[in-house]
Amino acid sequence: MARPREFETDRALERAMGLFWDLGYEEASLARLLKTMKITRGSFYKAFKDKHAVYLSTLERYDKQEVGATVAFLGNPENGSGRERILNLFNKIAQVAENDGDRLGCFLCNAMADKAAQGGEIEQRLQAMTLRLETAFRNALQDSYGSGLSQAPDNWTEETARGLLALYFGMRVLGRAGLAARMARDCVSQAEQLIDTAVTANAGQDPAKG
Template sequence: MARPREFDMDTALDGALDIFWRQGYVATNLPDLLMAMGLTRGSFYKAFRDKLSVYIAALDRYDDQVVSATVATLAGCDAGSAQACLSVLFSPEADARKGCFICNAVVELGPANETVAAKAEAMTVRLRNGILGVLDRFEVGEVGEKRTATADLILHLYFGHKAIGKGGKPREDWSAHLGWILGQANDA
């Protein structure tokens, strides 16, 4: 009979997600990963094939925890304007230097790994659809291509916000850019 796991998988994946998010895939060595996950080498290899399988599981954890929460926040927003609802995407974070795990995955592993690229794309589509839902609810811009283009601009602004935060130079007022995009969508 196989021995039961002696660790909590969610806690271990949270540790993996945190270290991959902060350091990236390549810069995270196995000893660092084991420490972050709170695992021994034996437990690691019983639960996971290799570092890449942990990274992919961490991407799934990010999707479940961060992307799902963000999409739910956008869908449940009861503020009085699209800008107020979408501003949650640009609120200051305690650890802005981590950037966006989706962006990190796309840049670091996406070009060489189809699984990582597909998971990052799926999360990107979910975020875009969450933004589009807000635009639809508040009837921002024309229905169709214009509204979709507006959602894409806001998504790219969001990714830029995260990337600049990772670089240590957070921009204080992203809402001004968000307001400009929404204004342009309604002016045309």
């Protein structure tokens, strides 16, 4: 009969993610990682092999929990039209920023700025997470304006989705820097203008009817 592990993997990974989130990959030494995860060196190597494997596991965890929740929100018709879903998402981020500054920011944003993101499996994982978000924005746009996109260029939704993604990441970075509370509402306004101006120009549809 197999012996139970001396720790709970989920809790250990949650603690590890918090450390990587706060310090980054390079600064999170193995000694500090073991202390934060509250496991022995032997248990660590049996379960995770090395720090790189733990980092990938924390990215996968964030992808399933946070990125997955955002993608699900943008794709759920019960949350309104595609336009409404997008703007509600930005408003939620703005609200967090206004309430507590959103100092935690976004783990994906932090990871993309980390040296560990330069090549290899980590870079591939980050690109896949980013593409999931971009696709969610694009699908929400098409849900809202599908009937009016026949006259628009083929790359309209792709360009607009990427602009929204850049705004989304920008708001999360500003939050970590303590600036989002002052700028959040302007970012929401820019998101709204980005959607409505492009649709009006390219499809001739009234955004308010989306």
